[in-house]
Amino acid sequence: MSVATSTDPILDVRNLQTAFFTEKETIRAVDGISFDIRRGETVGIVGESGSGKSVTARSIMGLVDSPGRTLRGSSVQFNHLETVREYASKFPDRTVDLETVAADYDPVALFDRETVDLTPAAFGCENAADVPLADIVAAGYGDELGLVDEDDCVFVTDGSPDTPTEIDDGFVEITRLSGEPRRRMRGGRIAMVFQDPLTSLNPVYTVGNQIKESVRLHQGLRGEAATQEAIDLLEAVGIPDARRRVNEYPHQFSGGMRQRAVIAMALACEPELLICDEPTTALDVTIQAQILDLLADLQAERDLSMMFITHDMGVIAEISDRVNVMYAGEIVETADVNELFTDPRHPYTRGLLESIPGQQSGDRLQTIEGNVPTPNEPATSCRFAPRCPKAFDECDTVHPVPVSVDEGADDHTAACLLCPEHRSTDDAIDQHRRRNARRTGGDTE
Amino acid sequence: MSHEVSHEPIATETDVPTDSDGDVMIEVEGLKTYYENSGLLGGKPVKAVDGVSFDIRRGETLGLVGESGCGKTTLGRTLLQLEDATDGEIRFDGVDITTLGGDDLHEWRRNAQMVFQDPESSLNDRMTIGEIVREPLDVHEWETPQARRQRVKELLDTVGLQREHYYRYPHQFSGGQRQRISIARTLALEPDFVVLDEPVSALDVSVQAEIINLLEDLQNEFGLTYLFIAHDLSVVHHLCDRVAVMYLGNIMEIGPTEELFTDPANPYTHALLSAIPEPDPTVERDRITLHGTPPNPRYPPAGCPFSTRCPARIRPAEYRDLDDELWNRLNTLRDLLSERQRAERSVRDRLRAVVGKDTRFGTVEETYDELFGDQKVPARVQSVLDEIATLARNHDEGEAIAVFNEAFGSVCDDEPPAYHDVSDGGHQSYCHRHTNEYRSTDAVLENRHG
Structure with missing residues (x-):
């Protein structure tokens, strides 16, 4: 393995599943999604309400409350070398050298053990020997295989945990974090900006007080130094007269100012990744323009990676580099932003784009009939099929998985039985069937 | 229908010829709505609507756009007499409704209805859909209870719901369906004029499209006149015949939709239009980012309301x-x-x-x-x-x-501007730049932001 380069993803989400267990049913709000975010890039997530966008963000932040939890088999790897080094030196008990583990165990033997109900197919591989050990461990199967301890969360793949400064590669598995390592990750490495600035600020504390809280927790600054840091942060996000503002309460700020203050708070600990959950939805267009400009400036200044959630296609077009379209807990299409808007392949993405007023020539707006279903069972068919204008018989029996839309279009995937388009429909359906069988570890038919 | 009789106070007045062409349904002149302080010493009132004049023609859709707090909702509510006007006149078919009271007002309200923004809070959760839609009929004692029930069922059909929905409760419906219920209630008394206060802002884009289509269908079918309040300009562009742009209680620009969107005259309209993110990543635009936030409507600027943020402010x-x-x-x-x-x-x-x-x-x-x-x-x-x-x-x-x-x-800070006709089509703009003394807005914006 080599030293991480700038094109390597900083966050690698694999097969993330988050479900809410209610008395009536199990709601699979996020149902096996995979995507990555590279350093300095903005990845957009778009979809209608109820498609699982916010739950994805909350799963990454570890903010999913009971009765919801992230299921085993999910993996969110944070591939930031400095973080791995820091964690390895701070939490040596929770750090594992995967090279040593790999030397002791043989992956093929692991799958043969009777205690584990697991197939190589679950990791998208044909043979047991091909499954990387890191994936098995990250997905949470390491514990019962006796490979790692329950609270291990830092995995070193190149270098030795004994000398943290010389680690060359590794990752922190976010789904396995708890206690102090989780607190350091949340806010310190990954920060979040919420939709409504009025509810994410506490009305009984001054804005300065709330910014100082995270400065105190993560940077250890106190008193005058913390106040100065808070003032500097407010200035950095474009709030004039910060010295006065720092002692004011949220109700004395306007909506745009509040969102700026929330962004200042998120930036207080210099995170690597900023998750923005509909940060401009509650704002007017002129203020939205200011906030989008601010985010773009901050990103360029600090080399931030961003995950940007919104339902506004205009905002997505403006701010993101790559886009994931979500529908009923699944990612149905992933593409570069230009390609997604010029050449959408999934019928749902097309429908979304066509229903924007002003985007079509005709007098009447195109609509998508019906509603977003609640995903309460593992998918055995296409969840969009009941609303899809192109649905055919197989859509009700085969669950589509994300595949390249065309030969050579590796960066553009869609979960539709009509893709890949260079193959005949029957071939394509076959491919989906096979991939599905692998994904679930059994035949779906 | 029997309610033609109860129309009388207004029907007789409509025979009186108005001073403008008969096409005009509502004339608003110098309308002001202030919210006074209820304190002992009074203090300065909030000038939510600060002197607006415009017409709404029969059968058209007038869009009213602006940022939150600019007074667009207050204006809509004042037109329906849900708020008392502080000053000015609203002539509805020639009758000044600001002077109506008691029974006259009650009767007039049949004619003008409103659809509210948030379908979650505008329906009473303890009433069935039937009761909700029937309520206006009950209030106005429309025919017999049996006929009312029949009418409600027809209305549910009209807005694309099913008759069986009569006995269900609001929580059993999605946001889009709830907005349909709201629209059915609005139509119950066959009004001529409907104020739509951000009816689609709370909805997802595909549901939004369905409601917009429904509104257009209903307008064609019943010959309705709409005042469409929104902050989403793309929806306004699609739906409206004319648009009024509001800022801090004043109408900054009013004109035919197509003309206003392609050739805006007022600097505020320029800025507002350039701030909409286009759903097309390849578009490179020179966005005019406005600085700061709108001023407090309790302390509006002495001159032009937009002078504090204007990208084309006249400089000494x-x-x-x-x-x-x-x-x-x-x-x-x-x-x-x-x-x-x-x-x-x-x-x-x-x-x-x-x-x-x-x-x-x-x-x-x-x-x-x-x-x-x-x-x-x-x-x-x-x-x-x-x-x-x-x-x-x-x-x-x-x-x-x-x-x-x-x-x-400069003059922007000292004197309120006047309305200038920008074209023959009734396109007006509220800006000092239209006088010959100063350079045009386009030239200045090109120069400063180009």
């Missing part, structure tokens, strides 16, 4: 050569001064100032350093700034603002 001739960035900083300084003037200074602040400690206001030097530290400030500007600094140090912000306006102010 002697400072015309100043850098744009320096102008931005100067504007920020003025905003700061007026904010500080209104910020209450606590006893603690005063004490701290007396004993020479830091107050939360910071010193003028710090502010200046923050604003002008990295700017080249010409000597003649600096001398004014020094004078302002001396005044601000003594907490005489009022005087400091006066000095600022004396030096950097």
Whole structure:
């Protein structure tokens, strides 16, 4: 393995599943999604309400409350070398050298053990020997295989945990974090900006007080130094007269100012990744323009990676580099932003784009009939099929998985039985069937 | 239908010819709606709608756009007499409805209905759909209870719901369906005029499209006249015949939709249009980002309402050569001064100032350093700034603002503009730039932001 380069993803989400267990049913709000975010890039997530966008963000932040939890088999790897080094030196008990583990165990033997109900197919591989050990461990199967301890969360793949400064590669598995390592990750490495600035600020504390809280927790600054840091942060996000503002309460700020203050708070600990959950939805267009400009400036200044959630296609077009379209807990299409808007392949993405007023020539707006279903069972068919204008018989029996839309279009995937388009429909359906069988570890038919 | 009889007070008045063409349904003239302070000493009122005049023609859709707090909802509510007008007239088919009261008002309200923004809060969760839609019929004692039930079922059909939904409760419906229920209730009394207050803002884009289509169908079928209030300009572009752009209680520009969107005349419309993110990543636009936020409607600017943020504000001739960035900083300084003037200074602040400690206001030097530290400030500007600094140090912000306006102010800050006809199609704009004395908005924006 080599030293991480700038094109390597900083966050690698694999097969993330988050479900809410209610008395009536199990709601699979996020149902096996995979995507990555590279350093300095903005990845957009778009979809209608109820498609699982916010739950994805909350799963990454570890903010999913009971009765919801992230299921085993999910993996969110944070591939930031400095973080791995820091964690390895701070939490040596929770750090594992995967090279040593790999030397002791043989992956093929692991799958043969009777205690584990697991197939190589679950990791998208044909043979047991091909499954990387890191994936098995990250997905949470390491514990019962006796490979790692329950609270291990830092995995070193190149270098030795004994000398943290010389680690060359590794990752922190976010789904396995708890206690102090989780607190350091949340806010310190990954920060979040919420939709409504009025509810994410506490009305009984001054804005300065709330910014100082995270400065105190993560940077250890106190008193005058913390106040100065808070003032500097407010200035950095474009709030004039910060010295006065720092002692004011949220109700004395306007909506745009509040969102700026929330962004200042998120930036207080210099995170690597900023998750923005509909940060401009509650704002007017002129203020939205200011906030989008601010985010773009901050990103360029600090080399931030961003995950940007919104339902506004205009905002997505403006701010993101790559886009994931979500529908009923699944990612149905992933593409570069230009390609997604010029050449959408999934019928749902097309429908979304066509229903924007002003985007079509005709007098009447195109609509998508019906509603977003609640995903309460593992998918055995296409969840969009009941609303899809192109649905055919197989859509009700085969669950589509994300595949390249065309030969050579590796960066553009869609979960539709009509893709890949260079193959005949029957071939394509076959491919989906096979991939599905692998994904679930059994035949779906 | 029997309610033709009850139309009488208005029907007789409609026979009186109005001074404009018969096509006009509603004439609004110099309308003002202020929210007074209820305190003992009164204080300054909030000027939510501050003198607007426009017409709405029969059968058209007039769009009303603007940022939150600009008074568009208040204007809509005042048109329906849900708020009392402070001044001005609203003539509905020639009758000034601001003078109506009691039974006359009750009867008139049949004619004008409203659809509210949030379908979650505008339906009573304890009533069935049938009861909700029937309520206006009950209130106006429309025919027999049996006929009312029949009518409700027909209405549910009309808006694309099923008759069986009569006995269900609102929580069993999705946002889009709830908005359909709301629309059915609005149509119950066959009104001529409907105020739609952001009816699709709370909905997802595909559901939004369905509701917009429904609204268009209903308009064609029943010949409705709409006032469509929205902040989403793309929806307005699609749906409306004419658009009025509102800012801080004033209509900045009004005109035919296509003309206003392709060739905006007012600087505010320019800025508003350029701020909409296009759902097309390849578009490169010169966005005009407005600085700051709209002023407090309790203390609107003396001149043009938009003067504090205007990207094309007229600058005094002697400072015309100043850098744009320096102008931005100067504007920020003025905003700061007026904010500080209104910020209450606590006893603690005063004490701290007396004993020479830091107050939360910071010193003028710090502010200046923050604003002008990295700017080249010409000597003649600096001398004014020094004078302002001396005044601000003594907490005489009022005087400091006066000095600022004396030096950097212009006609925009002193006098309210007039409405200028931009084209023959009734396209009007509220801006000083339309007088021959000054360069046109387009040229200035090109120059400053191009």
